[in-house]
Structures are given as structure tokens and as C-alpha cells.
Amino acid sequence: MRSAAVVGTGLIGTSIALALRGRGVTTYLIDTDPEAARTAAELGAGIAERPRQPVELAVIAVPPQYVAAALREHQLADLAEDFTDAASVKELPQREAARTGCDLTRFVGGHPMGGREQSGPLAARDDLFHGRPWVLTPSPESRAQTLARAEELAGLCGARPVVMCQAEHDRAVALTSHAPHVVSSLLAGRLLHGEPSQLGLAGQGLADVTRLAGGSAELWTDILGSNAPAVADVLAEFTRDLHQVVDALRGLGSAREPEQRRAHADRLSTALVRGIQGRARIPARGTSTTAAPGLGPALATAPRGV
Template sequence: MRSAAVVGTGLIGTSIALALRGRGVTTYLIDTNPEAARIAADLGAGIAGRPRVPVDLAVLAVPPQHVAAALKEHQSQDLAHDFTDAASVKELPQRQAARAGCDLTRFVGGHPMGGREQSGPLAAKDDLFQGRPWVLTPSPETRVQAVERARRLAELCGARPVVMAHAEHDRAVALTSHAPHLVSSLLAARLLHGEQTQLGLAGQGLQDVTRLAAGSAELWTDILGSNAVAVADVLAEFALDLHQVVDALRGLGTVREPEQRRAHTELLSTALVRGIQGRARIPARSTTPGPNMSTAFAAAPRGA
């Protein structure tokens, strides 16, 4: 891939552009806010403005609800031969793009699994996706060349391409990203009710658990709303676990009968042990890109 365009020069778009420029790809930067594109260009992420001829691949680094409109606009303007996106929800944008009459043969959904709680081009890093999974969600209509270009994009950014169906991806990120963000936000919101003397005792544990809550409320309202059912399913099960723990704690605070106290203690201990077991299942972050995944595209399910 020799040329690319990045539409949306926030954290993700600028990080992608920085990685591409570092690998010698001529990269153009487009944003509805010209100042954001200029800042990204000043950081060395590419050339602010549209190319004179179509580039090999355009990356739509915009929120989920804007993917279809951006795809329609830039396909009509012949910005690129093929298109991908970087939104963290895949099923809804795909349906919206189909309804909008976009050329789905030249589009493959994408989601680089990397980010930070900061936003904007100044928070971008050229190694943000190093060793991270980069999900690709080709539809039955997607042509092979579009998938190959999106795969190459992921590799140039140091990521590991992974093919998934749209719905499968959305269920996965509901569990691993979207629900955790909302839980972090809800916990952080409880601090609004704390006294300053209480907050003065906060340590690194609280910082770690609430780090995600610092993310953009506007962006995350879009993300969570675009994957609402899958996130609600995860949170409903989480709420059941939470209610059990609340009941156990209430019991330990009020019950004196030894047998009942043992039952409540066992419930509490089980919840903590399951947390340890669950955390142990998180794969260690790789520092190097994975093997070439080109053979996986032929074998992976292609349905939307």
C-alpha cells in the first residue's frame, strides 16, 4: 500500500496516520475541523487536505453513527479505491451503509483494539496498536482486494489482523470494552457523593478502576448506544452478581447466627475467587505483531 487517507484526526485516526507515515505511506488527513487536521499534520501524521487522485485505502476514523454517512460521502467523491473504518461497533454501521446505498464491495469494517482515555490528535501515538488485535469484518459483498488492503493497514500499524463476523465482534467488545467502560463511569460517579476527606485517601487502585471514566462522554454515548443490546445483556448479568454480593454484605453486617454468616461469607469469597479466575483469562499483551493472517481470510466466516 503506497497511499492512504485518514478521515477523522482524533486519537485513533492520528495514531493510524502516524504509524502509516512511519512506514513510508503517503497519507492525507481529512477532518470536518480543519484545525484538528492541521495539528495532526504538524505532528508528522501526513498532509492536511484531500489527494488529487484516489488513494489506495481510506480509513474512516469516525464514531459509529457517522460511518455510513462518511462512507457514502467519500465514495461519491472518489477518495479511495477501497475503504475501511475504525469504529468500535460493526453491525449497526454495516446495516446503515447498506441502507444508504454505499458500495459494500469496496468496504470492510475494521476495529483496531487499542486506545487511551485521552482524546484528540495530541494524544496520538505511532505505536498505539503495536501487538494489538485489529478486527476485520468483511461482508459477503466485500471484494478480496479491499480485505487485503485493510489487512495490510493493520500490519503496517503493528497490529494482528483478526477476522470476525459483525455480530460476533459486537458481543465481544460489549464484554471486554463497552460494559467495563460504563461500570468504570458508574463507579467514578459515586465519588461525586464523597467528602473531600474521604477522597483524600484515594490510592492507585481507585485510579486504575476509574481510568476509563475519563473518556469522552459524547463519543461513548455514541458507542454504547450503537451496541446497546449487547452491552445491556452483559450488564444485566453483572447486576445479578452485584445483587448477590450486596445481599451477602448486608447479611454479614446484620446476621449473628454462625451458619448464616458462613453462607454469606462463602458467597462473598466465591465472588472474589471468580474475579481472580476471570482476570487470569485476559491474554497478556503482545509487544510484537502476530503472524501473517492472510490465510485466515479464506477460512473465516464472511457473513454479516
């Protein structure tokens, strides 16, 4: 790839642009906030202006609710031959793109699975996606060239392209990203009720668990709202588990008989063991993604362009 454009110079867009520039790709930076684009350019992410002729690939790096509108605008303006995006929700932007008349043959949805709790171009890193999955969700209309260029983009950024369907992606990120953000935020919100003497005892464990809560509330409201049904399903199941733990703790606090205490302790221990087992299933950074039985369409890694 010799030329690209990045629309949206926040954390993700600027990180993509930095990676592309590091691989010698001429990269143009476009943002509704000219100052953000200039800041990204000063960091070495590219040229803060529109190209004079279409680039090979444009990356729409804006929040989910704006993807379809930005895609249509820049397709009509002939910004690029092919387009992808970087939003963390895939079904809703795809439906909106179809509804608004975007050229879906030249578009492949994308989601680089990397990020930080900070936002904005100054938080960007050229290695943000190294060794991480980069999900691509081509539609039946997507042409082969567009998918190939999206795969090449992922490889240039040091990521591993992973092809999956839009609905499967949204269910996956609801479990692995979106619901954890809500849980982290709710726990952090409880700290508003803590006394200074209590908060003075906080250690690294609390900082680790609440780290995600530092993300932009505006951005995360958009992300969660765009994937609301899938996130609600995960949180509903989490709520049932939480109620069981609360019941066990209440029982431990009130039980008088040893057998009753053992029963409640067993329920609590079971929840903790399940946590250990679940955490052990998180793949180590840089390992390949493999499909689990019954998950549906391919989770095929395609290391093209690495």
C-alpha cells in the same frame, strides 16, 4: 501500500496516520474540523488536504453513527479505491451503509483494539496498536482486494489482523470494552458523593478502576448507543452478580449465628474467586487470539503486511 487517506483526525485516526507515515506511506488527512487536521499534520501524521487522485485505501475514523454517511460521501467523491473504518461497533454502521447505498464491495469494517482515555490528535501515538488485535469484519459483498488492503493496514500499524463476523465482534466488545466503561463511569460517579476527607485517602487502585471514566462522554454515548442491546445484556448479568454480593454483605452485617455468617462469607468469597479466575483469562499483550468452542465464525489471525 503507497498511499492512504484518514478521515477523522482524533486519537485513533491520527495514531493510524502516524503509523502509516512511519512506514513511508503517503497519507492524507481529512476532517470536518480543519484545525484538527492541521494539528495532526503538524505532528507528522500526513498532509492536511485531499489527494488529487484516489489513494489505495481510506480509513473512516469517525464515531459509529457517522461511519455510513462519511463512507458514502467519500466513495461518491472517489477518495480511494478501497475503504475501511475504525469504529468500535460493526453491525449498525454496516446496516446503515447498506441502507444508504454505499458500495459494499469496496468496504471492510475494521476496529483496531487499542486506545487511551484521552482524546484528540494530541493524544495520538504511532505505537498505539502495536501487538494488539485489529478486528476486520468483511461482509459477503467485500472483495478480496479490499480485505487484503485492510489486513495490510493493520500490519503496517503493528497490529494483528483478526477476521470475525460483525455480530460476534459487537458481543465481544460489549463484554471486554463497552460494559467495563459503564462500570468504571458509574463507580467514578459515586465519588461525587464523597467527602474531601474520604477522597484524600484514595490510592492507585481507585485511579486504576476509574481510569476509563475519563473518556469523552459524547463519544461514549454514541458507542454505547450503537451497541446498546449487547451492552445491556452484559450489564444485566453484571447486575445480578452485584445483587448477590450486596445480599451477602447485608447478610454478613446482620447475621448473628456463625453458620449464617459462614454462608454469607462463602457467597462473597465465591464472587471474589470468580474475579481472580476471570482476570486470569485476559490474554497477555501481544499473544495470539484463539477461538473458544461455540463462538462461531473464524477468529483467524492473518499477519499479512507485518
